[in-house]
């Protein structure tokens with residue numbers, strides 16, 4: 593039996609330099625439930641250090657949390673990467689860290705990069721320059737994501753800044769991407785029209801503050817709220833699919 | 838001015854050429870956002886960029902650009918090079934930055950007709 597699941601897969605925690613400090617895992621989970629979401633995705637810039645803690649809180653609170661990252665390619669294109677398995681995600685994170693520049697974050701300019709525990713206590717600051725691009729091309733990133741059994745979705749493709757079309761003019765035909773995220777600024781119909789009938793569209797809030805969580809979300813028709821099923825929906829297989837709002 | 842003259846006068850490394858080095862360069866455009874190049878570059882322009890992705894070849898073909906110059910010594914990716922050879926698009930590499938290279942091109946007399 594399939595049913596509808598509301599998912600906002602693009603949420604930044606306080607680990608992202610550009611996100612508000614109020615974006616602690618506990619507050620995010622609470623707000624997502626308030627908004628009636630069934631599934632959220634955690635997608636900080638080039639790091640996944642607040643994923644495991646958010647998943648733990650989600651488990652207690654009855655909210656499905658999918659671990660991921662919004663990684664920046666060499667071409668300065670944002671790619672959302674999601675993994676069912678935390679170990680695989682952390683292996684992918686090692687590769688991302690190896691390919692980030694050696695610069696350190698400038699907190700005055702970009703903000704703090706805060707790692708927290710289950711009760712919102714700060715347990716560390718990530719010192720890397722997470723705002724920067726990795727040295728990996730889109731193709732290399734997608735290959736790596738797939739090799740760790742993850743799925744790769746191009747972020748906000750209707751946005752010029754850091755969107756694949758803005759940076760690269762068009763979506764490379766052999767990109768291997770599993771899905772395409774559109775921002776809340778355009779509808780699914782407009783997206784299909786503009787991006788020539790692609791159907792693997794999702795939309796997420798790209799929330800950097802609590803109020804934005806769930807502002808935009810995707811409705812999936814699934815049997816279970818798992819990444820595997822979401823992957824099927826993106827392919828339109830097994831009776832799983834995306835539902836237009 | 839032909840692309841090959843620019844290449845020799847500005848000391849550019851020729852990565853792919855295959856017949857298009859005799860292209861006439863009638864202007865120039867500098868940008869790293871490919872959507873912006875699609876929107877604003879003119880036929881016959883030489884395009885200065887730091888993007889090495891294979892899409893630069895498609896954009897150069899689409900806009901009928903005279904050639905592409907990569908700055909800061911950046912090398913095209915392997916599939917970019919293959920595509921460029923296949924599509925007969927010249928890719929050249931300069932050790933200069935975008936700013937410096939645009940200045941040198943201007944000194945050689947490569948200018949766009951001012952938009953009125």
Ligand SMILES: [Zn+2]
Nearest residue numbers: 662670747754
């Ligand atoms: Zn983004």
Ligand SMILES: [Zn+2]
Nearest residue numbers: 602604662798
């Ligand atoms: Zn984002």
